[in-house]
Amino acid sequence: MDTLFLRDLTVYGIVGVNADERVERQPLVLNIELGCDLSTAGCSDRLEDTLNYKSLHDRIVREVEASSFLLIERLAQRVADMCLEEPRVQTVTVTLDKPRALRLARAAGIRITRSRAAS
Numbered sequence: 371m372d373t374l375f376l377r378d379l380t381v382y383g384i385v386g387v388n389a390d391e392r393v394e395r396q397p398l399v400l401n402i403e404l405g406c407d408l409s410t411a412g413c414s415d416r417l418e419d420t421l422n423y424k425s426l427h428d429r430i431v432r433e434v435e436a437s438s439f440l441l442i443e444r445l446a447q448r449v450a451d452m453c454l455e456e457p458r459v460q461t462v463t464v465t466l467d468k469p470r471a472l473r474l475a476r477a478a479g480i481r482i483t484r485s486r487a488a489s
Contacts, residue, residue: 371460372408374421377401381431384438385445385468396470398434398445399477404453405461405485421458442466442480450484461485 379402382395404421411420430449439445446466453462463483471478 371405374404374406374408374423375402376423376427376430379427379430381434383434383436383445385440385442386471387440392438395435396468398442399467399469399479400430400434400449401465401467402430402449402453403463404456404459406456406458407460421456426453426456442468442478443482446480446482447484450482454484454486459486 379400381398381400383398384392384395385398386392386396404423406421408420411417429452433448433452434445437445437448439448446464449466450462450464453459453464461483462485463481465479465481467477467479469477
């Protein structure tokens with residue numbers, strides 16, 4: 371299994387249970403690791419033989435920016451579900467940091483791992 375990743379993807383969305391978190395978009399930092407077989411693309415050098423990470427990136431950004439979840443757990447699950455919609459993706463680990471969550475911490479966050487068999 372190979373790993374394709376998106377690192378430090380900063381998007382702005384609404385997530386949180388407090389009233390002030392429901393008004394303004396806040397920065398959210400995503401790190402996504404995608405487990406898939408990339409061997410065919412490694413030999414062919416053809417885009418159609420791999421996972422188009424640009425397309426996936428664009429879908430994730432649109433979804434997060436349009437979403438309004440109460441919990442980071444739900445948002446991370448939604449991102450994982452989107453990744454598993456890609457036929458080549460067998461497993462996904464989503465790390466979501468919420469930098470403004472706590473005054474004295476750099477971020478609060480969550481890391482989830484999901485697989486095609488479990489989705």
